[in-house]
Amino acid sequence: MNWSRMTLNEFQAALASSAPTPGGGTAAAVALGQAAALASMVCDLTLGKEKWEAGWAIAQDVHDMAAPMMNRAMELAAEDSDAFDRVMEGYAMPKISDEEKDVRREAIRTATLTAAEVPFETAQLALGLLEALPQLARDGNANAVTDVGVAGLLASAAAKGALFNVDINLDGLPDDMAASLKTQSQIVGERTRIASRAVMDEVRARMNG
Numbered sequence: 001m002n003w004s005r006m007t008l009n010e011f012q013a014a015l016a017s018s019a020p021t022p023g024g025g026t027a028a029a030v031a032l033g034q035a036a037a038l039a040s041m042v043c044d045l046t047l048g049k050e051k052w053e054a055g056w057a058i059a060q061d062v063h064d065m066a067a068p069m070m071n072r073a074m075e076l077a078a079e080d081s082d083a084f085d086r087v088m089e090g091y092a093m094p095k096i097s098d099e100e101k102d103v104r105r106e107a108i109r110t111a112t113l114t115a116a117e118v119p120f121e122t123a124q125l126a127l128g129l130l131e132a133l134p135q136l137a138r139d140g141n142a143n144a145v146t147d148v149g150v151a152g153l154l155a156s157a158a159a160k161g162a163l164f165n166v167d168i169n170l171d172g173l174p175d176d177m178a179a180s181l182k183t184q185s186q187i188v189g190e191r192t193r194i195a196s197r198a199v200m201d202e203v204r205a206r207m208n209g
Contacts, residue, residue: 001081003030004074020088025080025119028161032126033073035154036066039129039136042147046140055139062132069125073158076125079118080165086111087172112172116181119162123188126159130195137202145206152199159192 003011003022011030015022043063046052052059090108094100130152137148166185170178 001078002074003077003081021081021084022077023081023084024161025084025115025122025165026077028119028126028158028165029073029077029080029122031154031161032076032122032129032158033070035126035129035151035158036069036073038147038151038154039063039133040066040070042136042140042144042151045144046136049141052139052141055136055141058132058135059140062129062136065129065132069129072125073122076118076122080115080122083111083115083118087115108172109174112169113177116166116169116173119165120181120185120188122162123159123166123185123192126155126162127188127192127195130155130159130192130199134195134198134202137199137206142206145203149200149203152196152203156192156196156199159188163189163192 001021003014003026006014011022015027039062043059043066046055046059047063048056087108090104090111093104093107095104133148133152133155137145137152140148163185166181170182173181
């Protein structure tokens with residue numbers, strides 16, 4: 001499902017429905033897109049403005065990161081829902097004969113791996129944005145510093161929410177895959193917490209300065 005073709009009201013209604021998708025993973029990806037969009041706005045308000053020349057370099061870097069991220073976030077929103085649907089389809093497969101059980105088991109495993117990999121990419125992208133935002137808050141257009149803060153909150157929610165969806169799928173993976181992804185997920189989670197705090201600290205310092 002291409003959720004980006006919906007109006008905001010339509011997407012919210014879909015999210016509020018009892019249908020299995022969209023769910024938290026899709027919402028996390030949408031939050032990533034909003035974070036990237038807000039960050040891009042701050043960059044546009046900084047670049048070319050002599051008063052904020054000290055922030056031009058970081059604004060250009062963040063802009064170059066955020067522009068493709070907006071599109072990728074919408075793709076991830078769709079991929080997350082599709083991955084969950086594939087998992088459910090796998091569980092619905094027949095399991096009477098041994099052959100059917102093997103086919104079903106492999107289908108579930110493949111779908112579950114995708115269902116973990118998609119939100120992991122969402123979390124990685126959100127972390128990349130988060131780690132760039134403290135400097136944008138410090139050196140970018142001061143009139144838009146609260147927008148950097150909201151971008152940071154959205155990116156943090158995107159990363160942390162996506163990691164929930166990684167973790168919930170680990171039990172359905174082979175032990176070696178699960179262990180590797182869990183380790184990577186923990187690293188991203190810790191870096192996300194550090195970066196989230198750094199963004200908030202810089203935003204508040206700029207507001208109070």
